[in-house]
Amino acid sequence: xxxxxxxxxxxxxxxxxxxxxxxxxxxxxxxxxxxxxxxxxxxxxxxxxxxxxxxxxxxxxxxxxxxxxxxxxxxxxxxxxxxxxxxxxxxxxxxxxxxxxxxxxxxxxxxxxxxxxxxxxxxxxxxxxxxxx
Numbered sequence: 001x002x003x004x005x006x007x008x009x010x011x012x013x014x015x016x017x018x019x020x021x022x023x024x025x026x027x028x029x030x031x032x033x034x035x036x037x038x039x040x041x042x043x044x045x046x047x048x049x050x051x052x053x054x055x056x057x058x059x060x061x062x063x064x065x066x067x068x069x070x071x072x073x074x075x076x077x078x079x080x081x082x083x084x085x086x087x088x089x090x091x092x093x094x095x096x097x098x099x100x101x102x103x104x105x106x107x108x109x110x111x112x113x114x115x116x117x118x119x120x121x122x123x124x125x126x127x128x129x130x131x132x133x
Contacts, residue, residue: 045075069117
């Protein structure tokens with residue numbers, strides 16, 4: 001009978017070991033999940049608004065005027081913009097990538113220009129300024 005007791009004790013220990021190991025293995029998820037791209041987008045942030053300063057100004061022909069874009073963002077979204085001018089009648093009237101407007105010598109004296117700064121990160125966000133010649 002002692003022999004049976006030793007086998008039973010060894011069997012119980014083996015069973016306990018197998019139970020423990022299978023329980024530990026069950027702690028791993030049965031379905032592996034990939035990290036979501038949503039947190040990465042949230043870390044990047046978003047553009048809240050774009051405003052242009054000065055908002056309205058009078059400029060004479062054959063001069064330059066500097067405009068500034070104020071881009072409000074969340075997270076680490078970039079604050080860069082592209083500039084454009086509309087309403088001009090002169091091909092000389094243009095705006096540089098840094099927001100400097102040049103009004104051509106031959107621009108109409110009653111022209112009404114619109115300066116627009118558009119976010120490079122979110123093209124739906126832009127701000128405008130009015131220029132009277």
